[in-house]
Amino acid sequence: MKYRKLGKTNLELSEIGYGAWGIGGNQWLGNNDDESLKALRHSFDLGLNFIDTALAYGDGHSERLVGKAVRDSGKEIYIATKIPPKDQVWPASPKTPIDKVFPYKYIIRCTDESLRNLNREQIDLQQFHVWTDAWTQTEEWKRAIEDLKKSGKIRFMGISVSEHGPDTALEALRTNLIDAVQVIYNIFDQSPETNLFPLCQKLNIGVLARVPLDEGGLTGTITPDTQFERSEFRAHYFRGDRKQQVVEHVEALRKDLAGIPGTLPEIALRFCLSHPAVTTVIPGMRRVKTVDSSCRVSDEGRLPSDVLAILKRHAWDRNFYE
Numbered sequence: 001m002k003y004r005k006l007g008k009t010n011l012e013l014s015e016i017g018y019g020a021w022g023i024g025g026n027q028w029l030g031n032n033d034d035e036s037l038k039a040l041r042h043s044f045d046l047g048l049n050f051i052d053t054a055l056a057y058g059d060g061h062s063e064r065l066v067g068k069a070v071r072d073s074g075k076e077i078y079i080a081t082k083i084p085p086k087d088q089v090w091p092a093s094p095k096t097p098i099d100k101v102f103p104y105k106y107i108i109r110c111t112d113e114s115l116r117n118l119n120r121e122q123i124d125l126q127q128f129h130v131w132t133d134a135w136t137q138t139e140e141w142k143r144a145i146e147d148l149k150k151s152g153k154i155r156f157m158g159i160s161v162s163e164h165g166p167d168t169a170l171e172a173l174r175t176n177l178i179d180a181v182q183v184i185y186n187i188f189d190q191s192p193e194t195n196l197f198p199l200c201q202k203l204n205i206g207v208l209a210r211v212p213l214d215e216g217g218l219t220g221t222i223t224p225d226t227q228f229e230r231s232e233f234r235a236h237y238f239r240g241d242r243k244q245q246v247v248e249h250v251e252a253l254r255k256d257l258a259g260i261p262g263t264l265p266e267i268a269l270r271f272c273l274s275h276p277a278v279t280t281v282i283p284g285m286r287r288v289k290t291v292d293s294s295c296r297v298s299d300e301g302r303l304p305s306d307v308l309a310i311l312k313r314h315a316w317d318r319n320f321y322e
């Protein structure tokens with residue numbers, strides 16, 4: 001496992017981080033806590049030292065599992081979590097005032113709740129789970145971050161930007177209060193390369209590349225017959241003819257990648273790590289097997305430029321979250 005420095009912070013994060021949404025359980029089904037704890041432990045054994053969770057993932061269940069696994073390991077593992085929007089609206093609307101979404105007291109209260117779930121004194125990276133630059137010029141959120149840092153409850157602050165909206169927090173990044181940004185970045189959505197990544201490089205802000213496997217689309221295992229429970233997030237994401245659309249895009253990708261070593265998920269993760277702005281890529285990994293194949297990718301290094309040129313052609317402009 002290789003490590004990269006998170007922006008201006010002193011944290012050296014493993015190139016492969018652990019996406020802990022799936023282990024929260026309510027929006028992703030088909031896993032159990034024993035399996036999740038085993039997967040987490042195995043990832044630490046392979047050198048992974050960074051986990052991305054959120055208060056909203058299973059109403060704190062993901063945070064509690066993460067806290068337990070980290071405590072039991074006795075290892076130094078960095079944890080990022082997130083403050084959910086108070087109005088429970090994803091993505092943020094520029095028309096909604098920030099006091100309905102992130103009022104000062106709520107920011108502090110959610111951080112305290114996450115600390116209890118994680119059973120920790122300090123959160124390494126706290127993040128706003130939604131953002132719009134319509135809020136950037138207001139003052140209370142800035143005071144909340146300063147107070148959280150001063151009190152030692154958090155070390156660093158980040159923003160998780162809207163789905164397929166990498167440019168919705170650029171102004172906030174310029175305030176000097178934000179240490180990291182989390183964004184969808186994968187072979188299908190390469191849009192952060194245009195404005196967000198150059199700004200992060202200029203300001204030395206860390207980047208967490210999320211949803212690197214397109215919620216499973218880039219694992220190559222989705223077929224028109226793949227079934228999800230109705231209550232699962234992915235039943236919505238891959239609804240209607242979307243599975244067929246994914247199959248067609250993946251087939252075209254595979255055809256262009258014929259002869260290039262590595263499986264599709266490995267190439268998809270290496271794609272993320274090939275951009276110099278990216279600090280860590282955080283695939284969701286609920287099973288030991290997926291931990292194994294994802295963590296291996298770090299040793300393989302960046303993709304050669306001819307492969308990156310092929311992947312550039314496979315950007316796909318669509319929004320399955322809607």
Ligand SMILES: NC(=O)c1ccc[n+]([C@@H]2O[C@H](COP(=O)([O-])OP(=O)(O)OC[C@H]3O[C@@H](n4cnc5c(N)ncnc54)[C@H](OP(=O)(O)O)[C@@H]3O)[C@@H](O)[C@H]2O)c1
Nearest residue numbers: 019020021160210211213214215265283284286287290294
């Ligand atoms: N708004 C936000 O802030 C936000 C939104 C979405 C996601 N996130 C963060 O980003 C993380 C990653 O996104 P995600 O979990 O939604 O989707 P993802 O990483 O794109 O895809 C997860 C899926 O890929 C599979 N997988 C992982 N590694 C694999 C490998 N090496 N080979 C084959 N399959 C592999 C997983 O399998 P198994 O689960 O079966 O192991 C799971 O089904 C989340 O866990 C969360 O931490 C944040």
